[in-house]
Amino acid sequence: MVNQQFSFAVHILTVLAVTRRVVDSRTLARSVNTNPVVVRRLLLVLRAAGLIETQAGKNGGAQLARDPRRITLLQIYDAVDPRPVLALNERKAARHCFVSCNIKTVMALIADGAEAAVRKHLRGITLHRLQRKIRRS
Amino acid sequence: MVNQQFSFAVHILTVLAVTRRVVDSRTLARSVNTNPVVVRRLLLVLRAAGLIETQAGKNGGAQLARDPRRITLLQIYDAVDPRPVLALNERKAARHCFVSCNIKTVMALIADGAEAAVRKHLRGITLHRLQRKIRRS
C-alpha cells in the first residue's frame, strides 16, 4: 500500500493551524477519515519534530507548537520520513555483468537528485500559505 | 514511489545500450536479479513507448530502438508510469469539516509540483550519459 503519512500529517497540521486550539485525536481522525490510533501515532512523530505539543488527560489533544509561518512542508516531510521518491533495486549484483555491478551507484545519484528536487519544492511552502489557500477555496 | 519498475527499466535499457545487441529476457533477468517474466512484462511497456524493439523466436530478445543520446530518463519514467511521488489521501471528506472538504485540491497542487520537479530532473539525464557514467566507474 502507498504510504499516506505525509498527506495525513499535512492535513492534521492544517486543521491545527486553522483552529488554533487543542484538538483531540478523534476529531482529527474524523477530518482525515481514518482511525484515532493512526492519528495518535502520527502526532507522536510530529511532536518529536517539535511541530506540535500534546496533552494527555481530559480535554487533552494536540496543538501547534509554533507559528504556521515557520513550518514548511519539508519539515513535515522530514518528520514523517517517508520512503524515497525513487525506489532502488537493492538486490545483489550479478558479478559477471559490468552494468549490474555498477548501476547501483549511478541510480543512487539519480534518486538523490530526485529527492533533492522534491525537498526544494516542499521547502518553499509554509503551513501558513497552505492555510490561506484553503481559506480562499 | 513504491515499486522498482523504474529502476528495473533503467537497468535493462542500460544493458541494451552497452551491449548494442539483441539480448534475451533470461540474460536481462540475471543482470537485474529478477525473474524473466518480470523482465518480459517490462519490455512490453518499453516497446509500447517506442524505446526498444523485441523479436520472438529463436535468437530473439530485445534491443534499443534508438540512439541512447535521444532517450531520457523521463521517457523511461513515463513508459513505466509509476505511482505519484506523493500519495494523496483519496478518501471522502468529512462534510462538516472545512479543511477536510478543501485540502484535497491544495494537496493535489503540491503533489503536482513535486511530480514536476522530479520530471524536470529526469528530463535532463540521457541514457547515453548514464552509460558513460557506468563505464567510468
Added chain:
DNA sequence: TTAAGTGTAATAAACACAATTACAGTTTTC
C-alpha cells in the same frame, strides 16, 4: 472520583508488488 483524553502494544485486514508456473505462439536453424 469520574470522565475523557493520550500512549502504546498486539494483531488483523487490506493492498501492492514481485515471483513463479504454465503454456500457446513465433522464428531460426538444421
Added chain:
DNA sequence: GAAAACTGTAATTGTGTTTATTACACTTAA
C-alpha cells in the same frame, strides 16, 4: 519440416508494507 529457443500472457502464489482495530494502562481536568 521438425526441433530448439525464444516471446507473450494468464493465473496464482508469496512477501512485505501500511492501515485498521482492539485493548488497556496511564494522565489530567472538572
